[in-house]
Amino acid sequence: MSEPVPSITSAPEPLAVDQARRTRSYFIQMSIRVVCIIGAVAVDGWLRWALVAAAVVLPYSAVLIANAGRDHAEHDTSPVTPKAAPALTELPDAPGSPASPDVPNGPGSGRVIDHVDD
Template sequence: MSEPVPSITSAPEPLAVDQSRRTRSYLIQMSIRVVCIIGAVMVDGWVRWALVAAAVVLPYSAVLIANSGRDHVTHDTSPVTPPAAPALTELPDASPDVPDAPRTSSAPSAPGAGRVIDHVDD
């Protein structure tokens, strides 16, 4: 069988393409600003003030858009909830007929009585 071919559909656009897109956007907005300045000199009335306002606002918005960065990747910032811990089960009561069953009382009745652990020293 052949190995799977890696997909490049999720790769970001090249830096040169991104820079040319941002430069083109900036130059278009600055060209509109030049047209607004020339128009403000030629016309009179409220249109002049609208063109002056556009000529003042356009450099700010053009720089913001040009410097906005390459990719607008969104990351999952939702909190991680840990899985629920398994429920604890109760130990069964010790039956009196089983000799190795632990006693239910808190203190052993005789010294050394209680749970016996087989241990072999090496």
């Protein structure tokens, strides 16, 4: 069996586009981190600690998001139901079978059944 040809809508995005998207996402998150660090120096009170916490957590989340990569494939996890095998039918007694003793048993003699190869 040949595999189906993927349509243009199911083709993955090019590697260069994927890398540019991940680089841009990482750059934006690190820019937000710089703003948080500058903001933590400039403000006082609970907001300072919120900005420090954001500056500490952002590198971890940025790396996780940037390394998420291209593996967004969806796999079919539905159970496979095997097709029923076609029924084999026996033909009437062939020459050389025990039911017709007038023809001797030899190579190629015996019962013949219908068989279809897949």
